[in-house]
Amino acid sequence: MGWSRLPLFRSHHYVCRRLLATRAKLSPLADAFNYHGLKTNDEQRNKTTGLFGYSVLTSPHSFQSFVKSTTEECHILCNEAISQTRVRKMVQILDDMSDALCRVADLSDCIRMLHPDEAYRYSAQKACQLIGQLVEELNTNSELYNASVRANSTSQKDKLIPDIHMDNVDKRVLGLFVADFELSGVQLQDPCRHEQFVRAASLALNYGSEFVEGCYSTVTLPSKYVANSYSDSSELIHPLSDHPDPFVRLSTYRTYYAPIDGQEKRLEQLLNARHEMAQAAGFENYAKRATLHSLAETPENINEFLEHVCRKLRPISAEVVRKQLLPIVKNSYQKITTHDNVPVNSNSKLIWPSDLPYTIGVKRQTLCSHNLADYFSLGACMEGVSQLASCLFGLRLEVVPVQPGETWHPSVIKVHVYSNKSNSIEPIGIVYCDLLDRPGKPAQDCHYTIRGGRCIFNGFYTQSYQSPIITLQLTLSPSESSATPPLLSLGQVENLFHEWGHALHSMLARTRYQHVTGTRCSTDLAELPSTLFEHFALDPRVTLEYARHWKTGQKPDSREIIALQQLSIGRGLGLSLEVSQQVCISYQKLYIYMPILHYYS
CATH class of the missing domain: 1.10.1370.40 (Neurolysin; domain 3)
Structure with missing residues (x-):
């Protein structure tokens, strides 16, 4: 989404x-x-509607009725799917169900992030949570899963008449639906595990939302850290990575990425909930579950790929740093060695993360000086x-x-x-x-x-x-x-x-x-x-x-x-370093979900 x-x-x-x-x-x-943009003309001004043209979404409270009507629609579709007398293909019914769920979930996800009204954001957040719970309840519905498996069977005698007429596209998409069911462990036919999975999935959704919300909490930088640049305190949208003063770069970087109260606990709760989800579904860990249907297929393959990328990039990145970027860093630090009696690290053999965007930008500007x-x-x-x-x-x-x-x-x-x-x-x-x-x-x-x-x-x-x-x-x-x-x-x-x-x-x-x-x-x-x-x-x-x-x-x-x-x-200058940063982030994400892997260093 x-x-x-x-x-x-x-x-x-x-x-x-x-x-x-x-x-x-x-x-x-x-x-x-x-x-x-364009002005709204008089004819259109008299035609009020709801968000995205949905007439039902005219107030924060309307999300509640949006979720309710979708839940009722999904229950009707579920009953149709498990009926022995259905006249539509199973894949059509499941896609109708998926469309109804995604329409609420994705729209609500957008509004909870972008709407300036807190009441709308809160209602959209609740809608996301309720639809997420409904999705996992449907994914662990044994009757719905068994009916889907029968429709996907290679044996003609197990199929109802509508499913006999499936073509290759129908079969492929139905197979994907069945695979999604099995990510929830419904094939294990264990009601206790199903309950555990639904509970853990609900917690993971809530903790994930709280963690993301925490990521956008206000970050302020007191004026004493950056002389003549800020008022009493300034709100940081991002680190000032392109500032010529290395102290400004470093201080804003450290301030912006400093620990946020409660974030570590939320992350631990999220990781634990996802681990519980994976184990309830029959997987060793969340990494195994998340990569099952990817092109890489396993965490081990991803690890091997990242190792290969690291080996290829390391000499290229080292060359760029030594010949292209270190002289810029050295020049930057020579201009200022202290700032408000706070020493600045002027080790010319190192490039701090806070220096990287600045040095790459300066070097690119030397290649293209024209504004x-x-x-x-x-x-x-x-x-x-x-x-x-x-x-x-x-x-x-x-x-x-x-x-x-x-x-x-x-x-x-x-x-x-x-x-x-x-x-x-x-x-x-x-x-x-x-x-x-x-x-x-x-x-x-x-x-x-x-x-x-x-x-x-x-x-x-x-x-x-x-x-x-x-x-x-x-x-x-x-x-x-x-x-x-x-x-x-x-x-x-x-x-x-x-x-x-x-x-x-x-x-x-x-x-x-x-x-x-x-x-x-x-x-x-x-x-x-x-x-x-x-x-x-x-x-x-x-x-x-x-x-x-x-x-x-x-x-x-x-x-x-x-x-x-x-x-x-x-444009290609520094690309190896930027990709190397992405590899580090990928390693970190893989590690927290599967810490037993041996990582390349």
């Missing part, structure tokens, strides 16, 4: 002609993202996404007005995705773009599948297609005035393209069943389309097609083209 502190993004309804004259008009799509920020307004970058979607996939992006109550914040922009190859006037999907930072918004970039795409059946035949609904979350800095657009750093440009890669994956999947649509594919593969799409972002051949100066609308000139080419070269 998918995982700030600046002033609120100010919407505007009127811009004087003098301001309009100081900026270029790029395209309707680009201008909508640069200058606060290109004015060419990467949010609107221009969205135009790049749109051009790529059209060129590669025959898709068209169009910003549309929202109805009152449809979104959780005025800065959210609604995009319809159309197929140029279709004669239909209906979009093939909808993307809600919550891209700008605001107080209280989690500092992360992610993709939520609010509703998965799938076929709607009339008996055995497809009647229509349920279009996907997606939310994209980024934390881009809003512009300082309504006359200027948000300008993206190069890393933010890549992140924007990455998240749109996820969204387009969901748009293009067009699978028969929502259980496997878009990013609901194998976890190993979910990042592949987005990573590929991200690599287009700063390739000079692509960038020149969409990069436009926000004031003049002009393309980059010859000097800036050279800078773009240097930028493309510089």
